[in-house]
Amino acid sequence: MIQGLVNPRRGDRLFEVARAAGGQQQKQRPKGGGEESSGSGDGAKKLAKKGGELKEEMDALIDEIDEVLEENAEEFVKNYVQRGGE
Amino acid sequence: MQKRIYGLETEYGIIFTPEGRKTLPVEKAIRFLFEKLITTEHFLNVFLENGARFYQDTGCHPEYATPECAAPRQLIVFDKAGERVLEDLQNYAEEKIREERIPGKLSIFKNNTDFVGNSYGCHENYLVDRDVDFYYLAEQLIPFLVTRQIYAGAGKVFQAQDGVHYCVSQRAQHIYQKISGTTTNDRSIINTRDEPHADREKYRRLHVIVGDSNMSEYTNFLKVGACAVVLQMIEDNYINKDFTLRNPVKAIKDISYDTSCRRKLRLDNGREYSPIEIQREYCEIAQRYIEQYPVSDELRQAVFMWSHVLDCLEDDPNRLDTKIDWVIKRRLIESYVERFGTTWNDPRVFMLDLQYHDIRLDRGLYYLLERRGAVERVLSDDEVIKAKTEPPSDTRAKMRGEFIKLARQNSIQYDLDWSNIRLGNLLNVRVICNNPFETDTEKVAELVRTIQRTNLRKTSLSKLVIQS
Numbered sequence: 001m002i003q004g005l006v007n008p009r010r011g012d013r014l015f016e017v018a019r020a021a022g023g024q025q026q027k028q029r030p031k032g033g034g035e036e037s038s039g040s041g042d043g044a045k046k047l048a049k050k051g052g053e054l055k056e057e058m059d060a061l062i063d064e065i066d067e068v069l070e071e072n073a074e075e076f077v078k079n080y081v082q083r084g085g086e
Numbered sequence: 087m088q089k090r091i092y093g094l095e096t097e098y099g100i101i102f103t104p105e106g107r108k109t110l111p112v113e114k115a116i117r118f119l120f121e122k123l124i125t126t127e128h129f130l131n132v133f134l135e136n137g138a139r140f141y142q143d144t145g146c147h148p149e150y151a152t153p154e155c156a157a158p159r160q161l162i163v164f165d166k167a168g169e170r171v172l173e174d175l176q177n178y179a180e181e182k183i184r185e186e187r188i189p190g191k192l193s194i195f196k197n198n199t200d201f202v203g204n205s206y207g208c209h210e211n212y213l214v215d216r217d218v219d220f221y222y223l224a225e226q227l228i229p230f231l232v233t234r235q236i237y238a239g240a241g242k243v244f245q246a247q248d249g250v251h252y253c254v255s256q257r258a259q260h261i262y263q264k265i266s267g268t269t270t271n272d273r274s275i276i277n278t279r280d281e282p283h284a285d286r287e288k289y290r291r292l293h294v295i296v297g298d299s300n301m302s303e304y305t306n307f308l309k310v311g312a313c314a315v316v317l318q319m320i321e322d323n324y325i326n327k328d329f330t331l332r333n334p335v336k337a338i339k340d341i342s343y344d345t346s347c348r349r350k351l352r353l354d355n356g357r358e359y360s361p362i363e364i365q366r367e368y369c370e371i372a373q374r375y376i377e378q379y380p381v382s383d384e385l386r387q388a389v390f391m392w393s394h395v396l397d398c399l400e401d402d403p404n405r406l407d408t409k410i411d412w413v414i415k416r417r418l419i420e421s422y423v424e425r426f427g428t429t430w431n432d433p434r435v436f437m438l439d440l441q442y443h444d445i446r447l448d449r450g451l452y453y454l455l456e457r458r459g460a461v462e463r464v465l466s467d468d469e470v471i472k473a474k475t476e477p478p479s480d481t482r483a484k485m486r487g488e489f490i491k492l493a494r495q496n497s498i499q500y501d502l503d504w505s506n507i508r509l510g511n512l513l514n515v516r517v518i519c520n521n522p523f524e525t526d527t528e529k530v531a532e533l534v535r536t537i538q539r540t541n542l543r544k545t546s547l548s549k550l551v552i553q554s
Contacts, residue, residue, distance in 0.1 A: 061460065065422060069441060073437035076103060082100075085205065085206025
């Protein structure tokens with residue numbers, strides 16, 4: 001067994017919140033995706049117990065992302081032009 | 087081949103964003119990056135103490151090529167170490183830019199595209215047995231590589247005429263041929279550049295230029311690990327099924343646009359398979375293969391992960407939102423869009439896509455997820471940090487790395503390439519190492535000792551060539 005591959009599945013847990021809110025997610029998804037089913041049954045059960053706590057954790061994560069996200073997104077993306085490489 | 091040399095070359099995107107009227111051309115920003123690397127080699131093209139090569143590539147991209155590695159896991163340790171090396175150089179360059187009084191910010195991204203259609207690559211190199219017919223190998227490998235993006239893709243947001251889309255792969259839209267010799271236009275799935283930097287009678291280099299650069303260690307390991315298993319099976323003539331695609335170049339784009347990974351592709355024999363089904367076929371053959379043939383523990387682990395990932399993709403790709411780059415990033419964007427009640431047309435969505443790949447630990451969104459425990463890791467920080475300065479212990483890179491350290495300590499001038507170590511102005515004083523598995527650092531030490539001894543009578547050196 002390779003070191004690190006056996007991992008506490010903390011990461012999985014964190015995103016389960018968003019999965020449980022599956023219906024809403026589907027609406028937000030851009031075109032081109034969309035065929036896969038959303039959410040899984042046992043995930044939803046676990047969530048019933050810890051849902052609130054995980055939702056908070058998830059929101060905190062997204063807020064943190066928003067804090068470090070480039071402020072002038074539109075300008076930055078527009079200017080991000082690279083020369084072709086290999 | 088059970089023993090194999092692996093290498094990864096990563097080209098980075100780089101941009102300076104001025105906060106004022108004064109700006110900095112990218113050429114100059116790159117010179118600042120290189121300034122810290124004090125060496126007697128050519129400027130903008132140097133080898134590092136860990137045996138890796140760092141240089142400026144076509145289109146002004148900083149490029150890091152890992153040292154020769156002997157296994158996939160080691161390879162991704164050294165690929166990750168490259169990000170950390172570059173981050174150090176970026177910090178230094180930012181200081182220099184401040185000294186020059188040019189307000190602004192330098193950003194470096196480990197991705198493969200901008201938003202206007204330019205691409206820069208992540209090239210995989212595998213040393214393969216010269217006895218295997220190259221075109222046979224390529225034909226067997228292409229259906230695998232075309233469909234591999236469903237778990238190796240880094241994901242990309244893009245604006246089309248009918249709105250904003252998300253696709254699986256960064257690179258897929260920039261592939262125009264099955265096999266070719268060029269890398270900057272008419273890019274292909276497999277490149278014919280055959281520079282083994284080793285005994286050409288025994289080995290050839292397989293140069294795969296179709297893959298995405300990965301942030302996720304899990305994705306990166308699986309990308310290389312699964313490919314290595316398939317290569318070994320091809321060399322052993324084990325694959326007895328034909329998955330030749332009717333139009334692999336069209337298929338690679340179609341798959342990238344289909345985030346369900348289920349849409350059927352037509353094979354040359356008229357049958358139709360989804361990308362998941364093609365990968366499943368390869369994976370099942372691999373599961374049988376590892377029961378019958380000697381295969382390293384690591385590659386066995388890769389097969390296990392591969393099968394698990396395919397199960398998840400079949401059930402619901404979102405189950406991979408801690409493991410596979412394109413799914414992690416999509417989940418991140420979806421959560422952001424939901425939390426702030428915006429839409430995919432928001433420019434911030436494109437910024438999220440880009441900033442996921444920012445190499446800085448404090449700015450990169452991938453690293454933010456990593457700190458929060460929201461992605462699965464394969465490596466430890468300690469081994470990545472060690473790999474910034476310590477070469478792999480079981481390949482030729484060890485000799486190169488040791489030499490660089492000794493040469494620096496002793497202020498010896500040198501010049502390097504993958505299979506040669508040359509000294510001072512006497513370029514025929516050198517160690518040639520054509521065997522990439524060679525690790526005899528005593529030869530290097532001997533060379534350095536000889537140089538020290540003979541400083542006074544340089545002429546006697548001119549014929550010294552140590553061949554290994």
